[in-house]
Amino acid sequence: MADTQSVVSDVKLFLEKLKKDLPEVFGKPEETATTDGGTAPVAITPANRVLYNGDLYEARMYVTPDQEEGVAFDGNAFHVYLQTPQADPSALVTQWLRDKASETLTAKTQEWAAKIGVEYNHVVFKDQRTLWASCSGKKNINYSYRIIKMPPVVQDYLVIHELCHLVHMNHGPEYWQLVGQFSPDYKNHRRWLNDHKDAVFEDVKLTPPQDQTQVIATSAPIQNTTTNAE
Numbered sequence: 001m002a003d004t005q006s007v008v009s010d011v012k013l014f015l016e017k018l019k020k021d022l023p024e025v026f027g028k029p030e031e032t033a034t035t036d037g038g039t040a041p042v043a044i045t046p047a048n049r050v051l052y053n054g055d056l057y058e059a060r061m062y063v064t065p066d067q068e069e070g071v072a073f074d075g076n077a078f079h080v081y082l083q084t085p086q087a088d089p090s091a092l093v094t095q096w097l098r099d100k101a102s103e104t105l106t107a108k109t110q111e112w113a114a115k116i117g118v119e120y121n122h123v124v125f126k127d128q129r130t131l132w133a134s135c136s137g138k139k140n141i142n143y144s145y146r147i148i149k150m151p152p153v154v155q156d157y158l159v160i161h162e163l164c165h166l167v168h169m170n171h172g173p174e175y176w177q178l179v180g181q182f183s184p185d186y187k188n189h190r191r192w193l194n195d196h197k198d199a200v201f202e203d204v205k206l207t208p209p210q211d212q213t214q215v216i217a218t219s220a221p222i223q224n225t226t227t228n229a230e
């Protein structure tokens with residue numbers, strides 16, 4: 001038995017179909033969509049990838065002028081919200097990774113220092129391109145934010161590696177014995193680091209939506225549009 005609700009939705013469906021078939025009767029559908037608050041973002045570049053916690057995730061980019069720019073990660077993909085097609089999605093994602101590195105590695109350092117029974121001074125983040133981490137004579141632990149791209153167990157190994165230097169300021173047998181107590185698979189983690197260092201040190205490279213706009217623009221005749229070519 002058809003209730004009022006389903007009749008209403010049938011009529012709606014019929015009208016939607018009519019809109020598509022006869023747009024001149026209802027006005028241009030694109031215009032009504034954009035003035036409607038712009039709640040449905042349009043994915044521009046679905047093919048980009050970001051390395052995070054040892055996995056590659058898709059980065060989906062959206063141009064949403066009426067929304068604050070930023071990055072959201074939902075466990076499956078990165079969603080990058082840009083205010084203009086000229087905005088730099090790589091910079092936004094890099095900042096997101098830096099913030100995540102700061103939060104995650106600071107917590108891991110506290111946690112492992114308590115377990116190992118050592119005290120450190122400060123945790124410092126640097127954009128080190130050739131060094132994952134280091135430990136200074138002043139008991140400061142320095143990390144490259146790029147560590148956040150590694151699997152969490154490898155992140156833990158690097159934290160343990162630096163904290164164990166607070167006990168042994170060398171890489172002697174006693175030092176490695178201590179590391180092995182807290183990171184039993186450290187040899188595998190060192191292998192992972194060696195095999196993936198290029199990917200970890202590489203900068204985030206996402207194709208800005210601007211590039212796609214330019215591709216479209218080059219095939220079109222020169223018009224009265226503003227571009228940033230000069």
Ligand SMILES: [Zn+2]
Pocket residue numbers: 161165171
């Ligand atoms: Zn070391």
